[in-house]
Amino acid sequence: MLKILNGILAILGGVGASLALFWLMNFAVERLPSKWSERLKPWVFAGPAVLFITIFLVYPAVRTIVISFFDKRGENFIGIDNYTSLFGDSAFHNTILNTLLWLLIVPAFAVATGLLVAVLADRLGPKAEKGTKSLIFLPMAISMVGASTIFRFVYEWRPAGDPQIGLLNAVWTALGGEPQVWLQQSTGRLNSLLLMVILIWMQTGYCMVLLSSAIKGVPEDTVEAARMDGANEVQAFFRIVVPQIWATVVTVFITVFIGVMKIFDIVYVMTGGNFNTNVVALAFFKELFEFSNDGRSAAIVVILLIAVTPVMYYQVRRFKAEEAMR
Amino acid sequence: MSQTQRPVDTPARTAPPASAKQKKQKPPEEASRANWVVRVAIALVVISFMIPTMGLLVTSFRSREDVIASSWxxxxxxxxxxxxxxxxxxxxxxxxxGNAFINSLVVTVPATIIPILIAAMAAYAFTFIQFPGRDFAxxxxxxxxxxxGQVAFIPLLxxxxxxxxxxxxxxxxxxxxGFGMPLAVYLLRTYMGTLPNAVIESAKIDGASHYQTFWKLILxxxxxxxASFAIFQFLWVWNDLLIALIFLGAGPNEVVTLNLNSLLGTFASRWDLLAPGAFITMALPLTVFFALQRFFVRGMTAGSVKG
Structure with missing residues (x-):
């Protein structure tokens, strides 16, 4: 009860305080000589948001870069030692390799499956299409911990002789195999692949929704013209539809790609990064909390930050191009 | 924003009549055969997507002995x-x-409401006021x-x-x-940019201040x-594990995702407990999802660049 009260107070306090502050600042600025009033008024509106972003993102990001050049406790400057030790560490090589595999596989499969469902559902009646999309989209609404729980049950292992209650082992033993502890099978990175399935399962719906709306935007007469010229459905799709939705495909791919870069929950919950499944965001977490090494964990984040920079650049460029067109 | 990326509510939209007409022009037997193949293919995809969730849902209503004795x-x-x-x-x-569920509510509701107002004000300034430093910011x-978000964790801790x-x-x-603010400002500004400029201009001519225009017109x-942002942020905060893990941790204040994670650790094979636990954490997001799907999709679509 106390907690709920606390929460209500937070809402009232948070909203009330920001309202009061907004009103007060506006009141004060409007009383200033008009030259100053005009100059300061925009910041009455934009100031709070900019302040929040500065305190909770920009300042910490800069601090993190600084910390990455210091030792474990952040006391002594050690130059680039954190980076050299990371890049000399074979466990970290493995982590990078795993993350790269995630980045190669998950966005590609999520986009491909999403596109497939979007194309197929487009040929159904409106009601069936809506229902299909809802069901495919549903995993997007649940947490990664929830999704991991669902799939841990699919991958569940029981000793040989007991009834296999996990779907994968049931199928596997029905085909004549021995029951496997799937999440510990790192041969061929099988366990990592099984973890990737979870994220593909979650992201397909998102890809489907965006790609579906793009496909619906393709003028039917362009496809019809191709059919007239003797193209079959597959040719018409790849030669006529795909080029027209390519911009959306790229956007969706990048969005999933960025999400995969930061993948943490699924691996943390399923294997804790053991059995050769570690990824960069989890390595950061482990350095920080298991080994209490601020410097090294900061260095891992900076590597992540550098990896995102090209996407950042691309976003800004695209944004500027669109602004120019407005 | 490119055409395809604008907030759109696709699922609510039905197939345009033009395409329906075009499809009817195909020879009937070919159309029905194609339809049959499509139906089977889509049914297979949907079933394979649903099976994992189904399995856990069925299991959540079985007793401890039954879960081990036979498959779902x-x-x-x-x-x-x-x-x-x-x-x-x-x-x-x-x-x-149960306690974690309340905690999740206490975390999620303020974390959804507080950013909205702040972001809306900023979006107003970025859309309707010309000032030096605007484009740069x-x-x-x-x-x-x-x-x-990880770049901020160590200093914020x-x-x-x-x-x-x-x-x-x-x-x-x-x-x-803080972490939701860039997306909120970006999303709201994109939307405000599509509002008719004439309305704002006439308000200005009528002598309305920015303060009045913001409250009476733009908001x-x-x-x-x-609404889109609110739903999006709500689900994002509710489903978050990492930020809760780092800044809140386990204990009396732990949220549902943390509680489910610790259940997975303590009761590794007690599926009679893990399955209901998982569905309790999913109950609210799934309700929100089914009730407000249109808004949800809109938020998801517009938020496609979120980091």
Whole structure:
């Protein structure tokens, strides 16, 4: 009860305080000589948001870069030692390799499956299409911990002789195999692949929704013209539809790609990064909390930050191009 | 924003009549055969997507003995052989999940509401007021859209530590507000940019101040975008594990995702408890999803660049 009260107070306090502050600042600025009033008024509106972003993102990001050049406790400057030790560490090589595999596989499969469902559902009646999309989209609404729980049950292992209650082992033993502890099978990175399935399962719906709306935007007469010229459905799709939705495909791919870069929950919950499944965001977490090494964990984040920079650049460029067109 | 990326509510839209007409022109037997293949293919995809969730849902209503004794699909096909029960839900709820559910609400609601107003004000300034530094500041926000939240964790932990906030709800409220802010401002500005300029111009001519224009005109007109962001942020905060894990941690204030994670650790094979636990954490997002799908999709579509 106390907690709920606390929460209500937070809402009232948070909203009330920001309202009061907004009103007060506006009141004060409007009383200033008009030259100053005009100059300061925009910041009455934009100031709070900019302040929040500065305190909770920009300042910490800069601090993190600084910390990455210091030792474990952040006391002594050690130059680039954190980076050299990371890049000399074979466990970290493995982590990078795993993350790269995630980045190669998950966005590609999520986009491909999403596109497939979007194309197929487009040929159904409106009601069936809506229902299909809802069901495919549903995993997007649940947490990664929830999704991991669902799939841990699919991958569940029981000793040989007991009834296999996990779907994968049931199928596997029905085909004549021995029951496997799937999440510990790192041969061929099988366990990592099984973890990737979870994220593909979650992201397909998102890809489907965006790609579906793009496909619906393709003028039917362009496809019809191709059919007239003797193209079959597959040719018409790849030669006529795909080029027209390519911009959306790229956007969706990048969005999933960025999400995969930061993948943490699924691996943390399923294997804790053991059995050769570690990824960069989890390595950061482990350095920080298991080994209490601020410097090294900061260095891992900076590597992540550098990896995102090209996407950042691309976003800004695209944004500027669109602004120019407005 | 490119054409395809604008907030759109696809599922609500039905196939355009033109394409329906075109499809009818195909020879009937070919059309029906294609339709048959499509139906089977889509049914297979949907079934394979649903099976994992189905399995856990069925299991959540079985007793501890039954879960181990037979698989969920054999129970589903022979419903008489298992004793259906919802007692797992009660047991999980009274062992911490009920408390965690309340905590999640306490975390999520303020972390959703507080950023909206702040972001709406900023979006107004970035859309309707010309001022030096505006474009620079906004390009900065666009760049920050894709930044991983992890870059902020170590210094924020120190900062919150100095104020004794780690483990308190306030820490997650502030963190989620900060991390959600770039997307909120970006999304609302995109929407406000599509509002008719004539309305704002005439308000200006009538002598309305920015303050009045914002409250009386722009905020009400932006309702769809505000709702989209609210739903999006709500689900994002509710489903978050990492920020809760770092700034709130386990214990009396733990949220549902943390509670489910610790259940997975303690009761590795007690699926009669894990399954209900998982569905309790999913109950609210799934309700929101089914009730407000249109807004949800809109938020998801517009938020496609979120980092």
């Amino acid at each position: 699909w054999s129970a589903l096909f022979n419903p008489g052989t298992t004793s259906w029960t919802a007692s797992g839900y009660g047991e999980v709820l009274s062992n911490g999940m 906004f390009v900065g926000i666009v760049a920050l859209l894709v930044i991983p 120190q900062l919150f530590g100095n104020f004794g906030l780690v483990g308190n709800f306030a820490a997650v409220w502030l963190a989620h507000t 009400p007109m932006s309702f769809p975008a505000l």
